[in-house]
Amino acid sequence: MKHSVNRPPTPDGAEDQGNEPILQEIINIKLIESGEKERLMEMLRERLIECGWKDEMKALCRAYVKKKGRNNVTVDDLVHLITPKGRASVPDSVKAELLQRIRSFLTSAAL
Amino acid sequence: MSGPNEDNNTQLSSHIFGDLLDSIIVDVASECHRIAKLGLDRNLEEEEEEMRLSAQARARVADPSNSSETNTKYVVDIFGQTHPSVATEIFECMNCGRSIAAGRFAPHLEKCMGKGRKARLKVTRSSTAAQNRYSRGSPVSTYSPYSNSTSTNRLSNGTPSVAGEEYSNGTYEEPWNKT
Numbered sequence: 001m002k003h004s005v006n007r008p009p010t011p012d013g014a015e016d017q018g019n020e021p022i023l024q025e026i027i028n029i030k031l032i033e034s035g036e037k038e039r040l041m042e043m044l045r046e047r048l049i050e051c052g053w054k055d056e057m058k059a060l061c062r063a064y065v066k067k068k069g070r071n072n073v074t075v076d077d078l079v080h081l082i083t084p085k086g087r088a089s090v091p092d093s094v095k096a097e098l099l100q101r102i103r104s105f106l107t108s109a110a111l
Numbered sequence: 112m113s114g115p116n117e118d119n120n121t122q123l124s125s126h127i128f129g130d131l132l133d134s135i136i137v138d139v140a141s142e143c144h145r146i147a148k149l150g151l152d153r154n155l156e157e158e159e160e161e162m163r164l165s166a167q168a169r170a171r172v173a174d175p176s177n178s179s180e181t182n183t184k185y186v187v188d189i190f191g192q193t194h195p196s197v198a199t200e201i202f203e204c205m206n207c208g209r210s211i212a213a214g215r216f217a218p219h220l221e222k223c224m225g226k227g228r229k230a231r232l233k234v235t236r237s238s239t240a241a242q243n244r245y246s247r248g249s250p251v252s253t254y255s256p257y258s259n260s261t262s263t264n265r266l267s268n269g270t271p272s273v274a275g276e277e278y279s280n281g282t283y284e285e286p287w288n289k290t
Contacts, residue, residue, distance in 0.1 A: 027123060037131075044131050054139060061143035062152060070147045078140035086136045087129075095128065102124040 030109050040101060047094040056089065057082050 031037040048054050064081055065073050146152045187193055197214035204211045206223045 024123065024126065027127070031127070040127075041131055041134065045135055048135065057136070057139050058143055061140065061147070065143070065147040065152075070150065073144060073147055075137075075141050075144045078144055079137055082136050082140055083133070086139075087132060090132065098128050098131070099124045102127050103120055106120050106123060 027106065027109070031105070036105050040098065043101070044094070044098055047097065048090070051091050051094060053086070053089060053091070053094075057086055060085065 028037075031040075060082060061078050064078065068077075198212070200213040201210050202213065203209070204216070204219060204223060206220070209219075209223075211219050
């Protein structure tokens with residue numbers, strides 16, 4: 001018997017979630033087309049630099065590079081290194097500001 | 112009051128925020144990676160090591176005691192090669208056909224081609240065809256040194272024809288006079 005026979009079926013997602021991916025795509029497109037995504041990115045970047053978040057991440061990277069040696073480091077390594085800490089260490093105020101902005105965009109985009 | 116739309120909106124917002132944050136994280140990682148690979152970061156340990164090595168090298172070069180200790184002939188260049196002060200490549204002199212070291216070639220040519228007195232002896236002794244051609248063909252050749260040398264050795268060579276020509280050109284150059 002092939003192993004794959006016993007594999008659980010691929011989750012299609014529940015009914016009520018069926019619309020979400022499509023909705024998300026639509027919103028994404030709207031974000032990009034209106035230029036709002038770019039603006040949000042720049043704003044987030046700026047806030048994260050101001051609060052020192054970027055420096056913290058760079059310090060983490062540098063320590064990792066120092067440990068592993070410059071030539072043994074890949075971008076992937078660094079991404080995996082930073083992602084959990086990065087997500088957790090965004091200041092609440094920054095997060096709140098961005099979320100607020102996004103939400104107002106969503107409502108104004110007539111959803 | 113939070114209806115389903117509100118929840119959706121909140122969820123969406125968080126999702127979108129997460130996307131933005133991920134993009135920024137990748138950017139930061141990429142930037143750090145670039146800095147690491149290009150060595151642009153003042154990484155303390157590495158830089159210290161490199162500074163120390165370069166300081167050592169500089170000290171060795173600038174150190175005067177070095178050159179007095181070691182033979183200056185054997186100064187090492189940046190590739191670690193040493194060159195003897197006299198070039199040692201050997202090749203054949205096109206004038207007399209002898210094997211000459213490159214570093215001794217200029218003085219050899221002086222003697223060989225006629226600056227000095229003894230050069231004329233060499234030339235007359237030589238039997239290269241080119242020489243004979245030159246000495247016959249060009250009356251004002253710079254090395255027709257068959258001029259009034261008081262050395263009697265000339266007479267003892269075996270090319271009387273050459274000697275004969277010398278008297279026929281009254282306008283040969285006497286390069287040794289011009290020095």
